[in-house]
Amino acid sequence: MSGLLYQFPAKTRLDRVVAKQKILAHIKGSAKLRERLRDEVDQITWHAKLASSTLNLPSTKEVPELQVFVVTLKGEALHDDVLSAIDRAIPFPTVFELKGPSGVCVKAAYKRPSQADANHWVTDEHYLSSGWHEEGAERCPLPPAIHLKALYHQCLSELIPTPKRDGERLEEQLARFNAATALGKQAEKLEKRLRNTKQFNRKVELNAELRGIREQIAEYIAR
Structure with a gap:
Protein backbone atom coordinates (compact mmCIF):
# COMPACT_ATOMS: atom_id res chain seq x y z
CA MET A 1 0.00 0.00 0.00
CA SER A 2 1.39 3.41 -0.96
CA GLY A 3 0.85 6.58 1.00
CA LEU A 4 1.18 7.36 4.69
CA LEU A 5 -1.22 8.60 7.32
CA TYR A 6 0.35 11.66 8.91
CA GLN A 7 -0.12 13.08 12.37
CA PHE A 8 -0.60 16.80 11.88
CA PRO A 9 0.85 18.98 14.66
CA ALA A 10 -1.67 20.51 17.08
CA LYS A 11 -0.70 24.02 15.99
CA THR A 12 -1.85 23.27 12.42
CA ARG A 13 -5.22 21.78 13.41
CA LEU A 14 -8.44 23.64 12.66
CA ASP A 15 -11.14 20.94 12.45
CA ARG A 16 -13.73 23.35 11.08
CA VAL A 17 -16.80 21.89 9.40
CA VAL A 18 -17.39 23.40 5.94
CA ALA A 19 -21.02 23.67 4.87
CA LYS A 20 -21.69 21.71 1.70
CA GLN A 21 -23.64 24.72 0.43
CA LYS A 22 -20.35 26.65 0.24
CA ILE A 23 -18.90 23.97 -2.01
CA LEU A 24 -22.08 23.74 -4.07
CA ALA A 25 -21.87 27.49 -4.65
CA HIS A 26 -18.53 26.95 -6.44
CA ILE A 27 -19.72 24.03 -8.55
CA LYS A 28 -20.68 24.92 -12.09
CA GLY A 29 -21.04 21.31 -13.17
CA SER A 30 -24.06 19.23 -13.99
CA ALA A 31 -27.03 18.51 -11.77
CA LYS A 32 -25.65 14.95 -11.56
CA LEU A 33 -22.43 16.21 -10.00
CA ARG A 34 -24.31 18.29 -7.44
CA GLU A 35 -26.50 15.29 -6.67
CA ARG A 36 -23.46 13.09 -6.14
CA LEU A 37 -21.99 15.56 -3.68
CA ARG A 38 -25.20 15.55 -1.67
CA ASP A 39 -25.59 11.76 -1.85
CA GLU A 40 -21.97 10.66 -1.31
CA VAL A 41 -20.61 13.24 1.14
CA ASP A 42 -21.75 13.36 4.75
CA GLN A 43 -19.39 16.07 5.99
CA ILE A 44 -16.43 18.16 4.86
CA THR A 45 -13.95 19.27 7.51
CA TRP A 46 -11.05 21.68 7.15
CA HIS A 47 -8.73 19.55 9.22
CA ALA A 48 -5.37 21.31 9.10
CA LYS A 49 -3.61 24.33 7.63
CA LEU A 50 0.09 23.83 6.94
CA ALA A 51 1.58 27.29 6.55
CA SER A 52 4.61 29.30 7.64
CA SER A 53 2.51 30.64 10.54
CA THR A 54 1.49 27.20 11.80
CA LEU A 55 4.38 24.92 10.88
CA ASN A 56 7.42 27.20 10.94
CA LEU A 57 8.31 26.25 7.36
CA PRO A 58 8.88 28.89 4.65
CA SER A 59 6.16 29.18 2.04
CA THR A 60 6.92 29.20 -1.69
CA LYS A 61 5.22 30.69 -4.72
CA GLU A 62 4.04 27.24 -5.79
CA VAL A 63 2.89 26.26 -2.29
CA PRO A 64 2.00 29.29 -0.16
CA GLU A 65 -0.08 26.98 2.07
CA LEU A 66 -1.00 23.30 2.13
CA GLN A 67 -4.51 22.42 3.23
CA VAL A 68 -5.75 19.12 4.63
CA PHE A 69 -9.45 18.32 4.32
CA VAL A 70 -11.31 15.33 5.72
CA VAL A 71 -14.30 14.15 3.67
CA THR A 72 -16.61 11.85 5.60
CA LEU A 73 -18.52 9.58 3.24
CA LYS A 74 -22.09 8.36 3.43
CA GLY A 75 -21.19 5.11 1.68
CA GLU A 76 -18.21 3.12 0.44
CA ALA A 77 -16.84 5.45 -2.23
CA LEU A 78 -16.59 8.97 -3.61
CA HIS A 79 -16.49 9.71 -7.33
CA ASP A 80 -13.33 11.57 -8.35
CA ASP A 81 -15.40 14.24 -10.11
CA VAL A 82 -16.95 15.15 -6.74
CA LEU A 83 -13.53 15.27 -5.10
CA SER A 84 -12.28 17.42 -7.99
CA ALA A 85 -15.19 19.82 -7.49
CA ILE A 86 -14.31 20.21 -3.81
CA ASP A 87 -10.64 20.63 -4.77
CA ARG A 88 -11.44 23.44 -7.22
CA ALA A 89 -13.18 25.37 -4.44
CA ILE A 90 -9.93 25.42 -2.41
CA PRO A 91 -7.37 27.92 -3.76
CA PHE A 92 -4.31 26.07 -2.43
CA PRO A 93 -2.66 22.66 -2.85
CA THR A 94 -4.76 20.15 -0.93
CA VAL A 95 -4.46 16.69 0.56
CA PHE A 96 -7.69 14.82 1.31
CA GLU A 97 -8.45 12.12 3.81
CA LEU A 98 -11.60 10.18 2.95
CA LYS A 99 -13.31 8.49 5.89
CA GLY A 100 -15.78 5.70 5.24
CA PRO A 101 -16.81 2.17 6.26
CA SER A 102 -13.52 0.79 4.87
CA GLY A 103 -11.36 3.12 6.98
CA VAL A 104 -9.27 6.09 5.89
CA CYS A 105 -7.91 6.78 2.40
CA VAL A 106 -5.51 9.58 1.49
CA LYS A 107 -6.08 11.14 -1.94
CA ALA A 108 -4.54 14.09 -3.75
CA ALA A 109 -4.02 15.43 -7.26
CA TYR A 110 -0.98 17.51 -8.13
CA LYS A 111 -2.04 21.17 -7.98
CA ARG A 112 0.13 24.07 -9.11
CA PRO A 113 -0.22 27.70 -10.27
CA SER A 114 -1.00 28.18 -13.95
CA GLN A 115 1.92 29.48 -15.99
CA ALA A 116 -0.49 31.75 -17.86
CA ASP A 117 -2.22 33.13 -14.75
CA ALA A 118 -0.59 32.88 -11.33
CA ASN A 119 -3.98 33.40 -9.68
CA HIS A 120 -5.38 30.29 -11.35
CA TRP A 121 -4.61 26.76 -10.14
CA VAL A 122 -4.10 23.79 -12.44
CA THR A 123 -5.04 20.41 -10.97
CA ASP A 124 -4.13 17.04 -12.48
CA GLU A 125 -7.09 15.09 -13.77
CA HIS A 126 -6.20 11.86 -11.97
CA TYR A 127 -6.08 11.44 -8.20
CA LEU A 128 -3.34 9.56 -6.43
CA SER A 129 -4.57 7.27 -3.68
CA SER A 130 -3.09 5.48 -0.68
CA GLY A 131 -5.71 2.75 -0.61
CA TRP A 132 -7.65 2.15 2.59
CA HIS A 133 -6.03 2.20 6.02
CA GLU A 134 -7.80 0.88 9.08
CA GLU A 135 -9.51 3.52 11.20
CA GLY A 136 -7.16 4.23 14.08
CA ALA A 137 -4.08 3.04 12.19
CA GLU A 138 -0.79 4.41 13.48
CA ARG A 139 0.09 7.81 12.07
CA CYS A 140 3.57 9.05 11.17
CA PRO A 141 5.11 12.44 11.90
CA LEU A 142 5.38 14.79 8.94
CA PRO A 143 8.56 14.21 6.90
CA PRO A 144 11.39 16.72 7.31
CA ALA A 145 11.36 19.44 4.66
CA ILE A 146 13.09 22.75 3.95
CA HIS A 147 9.91 24.52 2.80
CA LEU A 148 6.22 23.87 2.12
CA LYS A 149 6.76 22.93 -1.52
CA ALA A 150 9.19 20.19 -0.50
CA LEU A 151 6.72 18.95 2.12
CA TYR A 152 3.87 18.88 -0.41
CA HIS A 153 5.97 17.06 -2.98
CA GLN A 154 7.00 14.46 -0.41
CA CYS A 155 3.36 13.87 0.56
CA LEU A 156 2.43 13.38 -3.11
CA SER A 157 5.47 11.24 -3.83
CA GLU A 158 4.40 8.81 -1.09
CA LEU A 159 1.10 8.29 -2.94
CA ILE A 160 2.73 7.33 -6.25
CA PRO A 161 3.05 3.54 -6.63
CA THR A 162 6.09 3.95 -8.88
CA PRO A 163 9.04 4.35 -6.44
CA LYS A 164 10.96 7.60 -6.61
CA ARG A 165 14.45 7.39 -8.11
CA ASP A 166 17.49 9.12 -6.64
CA GLY A 167 17.52 12.80 -7.58
CA GLU A 168 14.18 12.55 -9.38
CA ARG A 169 11.73 15.47 -9.28
CA LEU A 170 8.07 14.90 -8.48
CA GLU A 171 7.08 15.82 -12.05
CA GLU A 172 9.40 13.12 -13.43
CA GLN A 173 8.09 10.50 -11.00
Missing part, protein backbone atom coordinates in the same frame (compact mmCIF):
# COMPACT_ATOMS: atom_id res chain seq x y z
CA LEU A 174 4.51 11.41 -11.96
CA ALA A 175 5.36 11.24 -15.67
CA ARG A 176 6.78 7.72 -15.27
CA PHE A 177 3.73 6.61 -13.32
CA ASN A 178 1.31 8.09 -15.86
CA ALA A 179 3.21 6.48 -18.74
CA ALA A 180 3.19 3.09 -17.00
CA THR A 181 -0.54 3.46 -16.29
CA ALA A 182 -1.31 4.29 -19.93
CA LEU A 183 0.73 1.31 -21.12
CA GLY A 184 -1.05 -0.89 -18.60
CA LYS A 185 -4.38 0.02 -20.19
CA GLN A 186 -2.95 -0.83 -23.61
CA ALA A 187 -1.79 -4.19 -22.25
CA GLU A 188 -5.29 -4.94 -20.91
CA LYS A 189 -6.81 -4.26 -24.34
CA LEU A 190 -4.21 -6.47 -26.02
CA GLU A 191 -4.84 -9.28 -23.53
CA LYS A 192 -8.55 -9.12 -24.35
CA ARG A 193 -7.83 -9.22 -28.09
CA LEU A 194 -5.45 -12.12 -27.54
CA ARG A 195 -8.13 -14.13 -25.71
CA ASN A 196 -10.58 -13.54 -28.56
CA THR A 197 -8.12 -14.29 -31.40
CA LYS A 198 -8.17 -17.76 -32.94
CA GLN A 199 -5.57 -17.37 -35.72
CA PHE A 200 -2.18 -18.70 -34.61
CA ASN A 201 -0.10 -16.16 -36.57
CA ARG A 202 -2.13 -13.29 -35.15
CA LYS A 203 -1.67 -14.67 -31.63
CA VAL A 204 2.09 -14.70 -32.15
CA GLU A 205 2.01 -11.04 -33.27
CA LEU A 206 -0.15 -9.95 -30.36
CA ASN A 207 2.03 -11.85 -27.88
CA ALA A 208 5.13 -10.10 -29.21
CA GLU A 209 3.42 -6.71 -28.96
CA LEU A 210 2.23 -7.47 -25.45
CA ARG A 211 5.70 -8.59 -24.38
CA GLY A 212 7.16 -5.32 -25.68
CA ILE A 213 4.62 -3.25 -23.72
CA ARG A 214 5.30 -5.20 -20.52
CA GLU A 215 9.03 -4.58 -20.95
CA GLN A 216 8.35 -0.85 -21.30
CA ILE A 217 6.21 -0.90 -18.15
CA ALA A 218 8.99 -2.69 -16.27
CA GLU A 219 11.44 0.05 -17.31
CA TYR A 220 9.09 2.81 -16.13
CA ILE A 221 8.40 1.28 -12.73
CA ALA A 222 11.98 0.20 -11.96
CA ARG A 223 13.57 2.14 -9.12
